[in-house]
Amino acid sequence: MDIQLKRGLLDVCVLAAIQDGESYGYRIIKEMKPYLEMSESTLYTILKRLEGAGMLTVRTAEHDGRLRKYYKITDRGRVRLAEFREEWKEIMTVYRFVVREGNKQ
């Protein structure tokens, strides 16, 4: 998929991946893979950005002798998801402009 098109989706996608309950980096990537592929370095960059923006909180816990970071969505994160739904309406008007009439289909 076009890199540029992904950009706006990446952040909300990560938020969406934890909207139903805590998760951790490695699992998020695997969960999102069928929908949107991203490299590990990208994911951890995004997780840090979202944490800085107060959209998720982090908790480090041991699992099988290894440390894992569990990410949990905050109210602010949910607000962001709600905003995204609003923005999507604008996106759809743009989409209709691009694929507008005068073309087959």
Add this chain to the structure above:
Amino acid sequence: MDIQLKRGLLDVCVLAAIQDGESYGYRIIKEMKPYLEMSESTLYTILKRLEGAGMLTVRTAEHDGRLRKYYKITDRGRVRLAEFREEWKEIMTVYRFVVREGNKQ
């Protein structure tokens, strides 16, 4: 609108603005304004990028004593628009992942 979300739309939007016939920078901006606002510096950057990618051709002509650059979409540009329609299907699966069930609506 979120800057990131715009990014993937900008290029195809400009192509869409000339898909029914030649146009020029200033007019493209005004035409797109209701759907997607962009600064002049952004537009001219994009026009140059699309020209470099062979998706449009440029022709300079005089109009009322002033020089204007007219942009015309190429076959390659039309292919890009067709690709966008395909990519959009993937985008919609991502969208559904983000706003998936477990939420009202």
Add this chain to the structure above:
DNA sequence: GCGCAATACATCATATCACGAAGTATTCCG
């Protein structure tokens, strides 16, 4: 028990890109 894949996270350098700011130059209207 050795090697390798999978798990899990981190850092750095790089390239792309949208945009504000500023500039140049002309036309048109009051």
Add this chain to the structure above:
DNA sequence: CGGAATACTTCGTGATATGATGTATTGCGC
């Protein structure tokens, strides 16, 4: 005469996705 509109250009900056690379552990096959 002055300012808005038209029309395009250049420069610097900040944001950001990603590949490369590194660290460290667990589990599996042979």
